[in-house]
Amino acid sequence: MPDDRFPVEVVGCVPVVAAPAEIDITNAEALRSALLDAAANGHGTLVVNMTRTQFCDSSGLHALIAAHKRAEAEDREVLLVIPGTAALRVFALTGMDRVIPTFTSLDQALAHTGRRDGQPALGWEPVTDPGQATATGAAASALCGGPDR
Numbered sequence: 001m002p003d004d005r006f007p008v009e010v011v012g013c014v015p016v017v018a019a020p021a022e023i024d025i026t027n028a029e030a031l032r033s034a035l036l037d038a039a040a041n042g043h044g045t046l047v048v049n050m051t052r053t054q055f056c057d058s059s060g061l062h063a064l065i066a067a068h069k070r071a072e073a074e075d076r077e078v079l080l081v082i083p084g085t086a087a088l089r090v091f092a093l094t095g096m097d098r099v100i101p102t103f104t105s106l107d108q109a110l111a112h113t114g115r116r117d118g119q120p121a122l123g124w125e126p127v128t129d130p131g132q133a134t135a136t137g138a139a140a141s142a143l144c145g146g147p148d149r
Contacts, residue, residue, distance in 0.1 A: 006034035014113055015039070016047040016106065023053060023060030032063035035078070039071055045113045046071060047079045049106055053087045061096060068100045077101070079109040 005027065007018045015038040023031060039046045048064065050056075056064075068078045080102045082088045091097040103109040 006031055008034070008038050011047075011106075011110055012113075013043065014045050014047055014110060015041060015043055016049050016110075019048055019050045019053045021052045021054050023056040023063070025057065025059040028057075028059035028063040031060070032066050035063070035067035036070060039067065039074075039076060039078070044076050045079060046076070047081060047106065047109045047113075049081045050087055051081060051083055051106070053082070054084065056087050056090050061090065061094060064100065065096065079103060079112060081106050081109050 005020060009016045009018070017035055017038050019031065020027060035046065035048065046067070048067070064078070064080070071078045078100055080091075080100055081104070082091065082102050083104045088097070088102070091100075091102060101109075101112065103112065
């Protein structure tokens with residue numbers, strides 16, 4: 001069952017998980033579970049939208065790294081959207097911004113996915129206009145070919 005604290009929107013067949021304003025020990029494990037659930041639906045890319053995130057402690061970093069490692073093991077990818085300097089600073093100081101692809105806008109992250117069939121794209125060069133339609137729930141699953149692509 002999806003966690004309502006971490007809404008998932010499917011944009012152009014790519015699941016986008018909205019991270020909370022603060023990611024810390026009180027919610028990091030639930031976020032990790034939500035990310036793994038969203039990634040398990042057969043999509044090649046998972047985007048974590050951290051637009052609202054102002055604070056992320058080490059437990060939050062651990063949750064994001066766990067999702068990234070799982071995705072890599074399954075030949076998938078996790079992309080982060082971090083427009084704010086407060087959260088981005090933590091990733092820069094720890095070097096995680098060089099491990100997990102990080103973008104300053106959702107459009108850039110979605111454009112990075114390249115092909116619109118949910119398969120990961122090669123390269124890190126974001127494009128500015130992904131031209132994506134938005135769908136949720138059963139409509140997204142039908143539009144994207146279901147959980148098995």
